[in-house]
Amino acid sequence: QVQLQESGPGLVKPSQTLSLTCTVSGGSISSGGYYWSWIRQHPGKGLEWIGYIYYSGSTYYNPSLKSRVTISVDTSKNQFSLKLSSVTAADTAVYYCAGGVVGAMTYDYWGQGTLVTVSS
């Protein structure tokens, strides 16, 4: 069973870069057939899709965040990462890493989520 775990700082200062890593276990990122994404949830709100990466490195980002987002993959560590630059308080949210099977285009696997607060 595929499991995901987010890691990274829980507090980021305004204007800095938020960096999170998702470690995948129970399956190989480089085996193909899966896409890996970051999704966030503002406190008490709904879900916002940030972007995805395929094992080959191809990416696609939400246009509303595209100018500030980079998602990368490290197949040797079975990890993928999120960088969000120039953060403000509006970026305070629970960040989830998630994965799904190409074809169904759903999110079958989720990390537990990590709260990132943007504050000085």
Added chain:
Amino acid sequence: EIVLTQSPGTLSLSPGERATLSCRASQSVSSSYLAWYQQKPGQAPRLLIYGASSRATGIPDRFSGSGSGTDFTLTISRLEPEDFAVYYCQQYGSSPKWTFGQGTKVEIK
């Protein structure tokens, strides 16, 4: 951008009752790419339904999905205590690829 609007915002029901949740899209959505998730407090969402009507692995048959085009429905035939949660619909397709509805909270009456 396809906007998904869920209704009602909150549904107050008793255990054993039937829950009917609606998800309306601003443009036609492929049924193949309409999904429903359940989220409980402090937990990540869990996939319930994919392809508008197929249950994900391990999901009880009291959960069912239906619909096409712009109107989709999630039905919980008889609410169990563990079903009180927030439910989100999700579509895959046009930019920004994946979008979610704002959620329907099913609460105990």
